[in-house]
Amino acid sequence: MSSSAPTAELHAAAPDDTVAGLPRLLAGVHGERALTLSEHVSVHGELPTVAGGGRSRSRARSRRLIEEVEASGLRGCGGGGFPAGTKLRSVAAARGRPVVVVNAVEAEPPSSKDRTLLELAPHLVLDGAVLAAEALGADEAVVAIGEHAGGSAASAYAAIEERSHGGEHGRVALTLASVAGGYVAGQESALISGLEGREALPTFTPPLPFERGLRRRPTLVNNAETLAHLALIARHGAGWFRRLGTEAHPGSTLLTLSGPVAYPGVYEIEAGASLTSLIDAAGGTTAGVRGVLTGGYAGSWAPAAAIDELMLSREQLAGAGASFGAGIVVLLSAETCPVAETSRLARWLAGESARQCGPCVHGLDAISGAVEAVAAGAREQPSAQRLRTLSSLAAGRGACAHPDGAVRVIASALRAFAPEFEDHSRGGPCERCRAASELPLPHRAGRRATGRP
Amino acid sequence: MSRRVRVNPIACEAHGICAELLPERVTLDEWGYPIVDERTLHGEELEHARRAARACPTLALLLERERSRTAAS
Numbered sequence: 001m002s003s004s005a006p007t008a009e010l011h012a013a014a015p016d017d018t019v020a021g022l023p024r025l026l027a028g029v030h031g032e033r034a035l036t037l038s039e040h041v042s043v044h045g046e047l048p049t050v051a052g053g054g055r056s057r058s059r060a061r062s063r064r065l066i067e068e069v070e071a072s073g074l075r076g077c078g079g080g081g082f083p084a085g086t087k088l089r090s091v092a093a094a095r096g097r098p099v100v101v102v103n104a105v106e107a108e109p110p111s112s113k114d115r116t117l118l119e120l121a122p123h124l125v126l127d128g129a130v131l132a133a134e135a136l137g138a139d140e141a142v143v144a145i146g147e148h149a150g151g152s153a154a155s156a157y158a159a160i161e162e163r164s165h166g167g168e169h170g171r172v173a174l175t176l177a178s179v180a181g182g183y184v185a186g187q188e189s190a191l192i193s194g195l196e197g198r199e200a201l202p203t204f205t206p207p208l209p210f211e212r213g214l215r216r217r218p219t220l221v222n223n224a225e226t227l228a229h230l231a232l233i234a235r236h237g238a239g240w241f242r243r244l245g246t247e248a249h250p251g252s253t254l255l256t257l258s259g260p261v262a263y264p265g266v267y268e269i270e271a272g273a274s275l276t277s278l279i280d281a282a283g284g285t286t287a288g289v290r291g292v293l294t295g296g297y298a299g300s301w302a303p304a305a306a307i308d309e310l311m312l313s314r315e316q317l318a319g320a321g322a323s324f325g326a327g328i329v330v331l332l333s334a335e336t337c338p339v340a341e342t343s344r345l346a347r348w349l350a351g352e353s354a355r356q357c358g359p360c361v362h363g364l365d366a367i368s369g370a371v372e373a374v375a376a377g378a379r380e381q382p383s384a385q386r387l388r389t390l391s392s393l394a395a396g397r398g399a400c401a402h403p404d405g406a407v408r409v410i411a412s413a414l415r416a417f418a419p420e421f422e423d424h425s426r427g428g429p430c431e432r433c434r435a436a437s438e439l440p441l442p443h444r445a446g447r448r449a450t451g452r453p
Numbered sequence: 454m455s456r457r458v459r460v461n462p463i464a465c466e467a468h469g470i471c472a473e474l475l476p477e478r479v480t481l482d483e484w485g486y487p488i489v490d491e492r493t494l495h496g497e498e499l500e501h502a503r504r505a506a507r508a509c510p511t512l513a514l515l516l517e518r519e520r521s522r523t524a525a526s
Contacts (some may be wrong), residue, residue: 204461357462358484359462362484393482397462397486397488
């Protein structure tokens with residue numbers, strides 16, 4: 001169960017203390033040290049066999065694992081939420097020897113769940129990579145981490161070393177690769193470009209990575225948490241997985257909670273748990289709350305009044321007009337100005353465009369300018385209709401979904417904080433506009449200043 | 454086989470020739486980038502689309518065979 005140290009990044013709490021069977025992914029984790037291979041095996045048991053024992057038997061076991069993942073209802077935990085079983089099956093059906101990529105780049109600034117998982121339970125992620133690789137007949141899996149991987153890099157490296165010394169997984173070659181890049185670097189096609197030594201920028205599709213990805217091979221790109229869940233489904237089955245969570249979002253899930261709570265950090269909860277139970281597990285709020293961002297910087301804002309109603313599963317959040325994304329919850333305190341925060345976020349998102357697609361470059365820049373004009377109470381302000389037009393010109397017209405996500409999060413802020421935007425539009429900046437940004441908006445060194453016309 | 458036009462937004466540099474040669478399917482946004490009607494092309498639209506695709510200086514206008522797009526996260 002949960003760690004009590006206020007500085008600990010990690011909390012594996014069952015929100016109402018009555019949920020049996022939690023934690024799953026973080027089982028056995030104590031403090032800030034990674035589980036060793038032998039500790040990992042004593043907590044979770046040996047890695048099940050997929051390959052080996054003759055071709056027909058190994059093929060049958062591969063098929064069974066893919067079926068089990070399909071039956072479990074597991075979906076990608078990196079933000080897209082694509083069914084994990086369908087993706088496995090697509091790669092299995094593609095021509096050529098596949099390769100597996102573990103996506104632990106985690107480019108969302110308010111997210112740290114993949115880093116935390118890789119740092120503390122690296123062998124569970126590696127198990128998932130090995131099992132997926134074996135089910136696909138792949139002999140290679142690459143763990144891709146980002147520039148800000150912190151302790152997860154050393155932990156993943158040590159875990160890979162530990163396994164190769166044990167000789168346990170000669171069957172799948174595991175490697176670690178670091179991918180530099182900004183917000184869009186975690187996008188699948190961008191990640192593959194980065195792994196191939198080019199800039200980590202999205203490419204035009206098709207082909208999608210499952211058809212032709214890393215070194216032109218069919219490539220399974222899965223989020224680190226997704227593969228950790230897969231490693232448990234392979235051990236315990238789809239029925240076990242579904243004992244927690246909702247019908248549409250089964251299992252447990254990692255969430256990164258930040259904002260004015262006593263213990264911000266990464267929590268493993270049952271999917272569908274209430275946001276209030278998560279806040280309680282984090283020791284409650286330490287200041288007034290103005291609003292909540294779910295899903296990250298491609299997600300959506302809700303006003304503080306909605307906090308009591310939000311349930312943390314994909315379909316329940318979507319039904320409430322919010323989003324689950326990569327399991328991110330940011331509480332915005334009443335100490336800051338939501339209009340100023342939105343204005344800075346819009347400018348940051350425009351800056352994080354890969355600058356490859358005209359509608360994204362121009363659209364996000366124009367939207368950001370429009371939000372800034374409203375926030376400043378400028379003499380000339382865009383109409384609501386103008387903002388809608390700009391949104392429709394940017395969304396859906398890039399090679400990746402960055403403009404779509406940016407438009408969604410900004411539009412949701414305009415709705416959630418409508419009274420505040422109205423005040424700024426009439427009266428200009430408020431006294432809280434000068435408060436330091438609560439949203440993490442990292443400045444990237446070496447950001448390319450060049451771009452499209 | 455049914456076909457439709459699609460833009461490669463990375464390759465497109467807003468020359469705007471597509472909107473001249475295929476006005477029935479392409480309009481330009483306020484920055485000069487094409488907004489494309491991706492529904493199936495019929496009759497002489499197909500010939501106009503071929504000409505527009507050939508004329509694009511960056512080969513960003515694509516004539517695609519229709520197929521169900523596979524979504525992936």
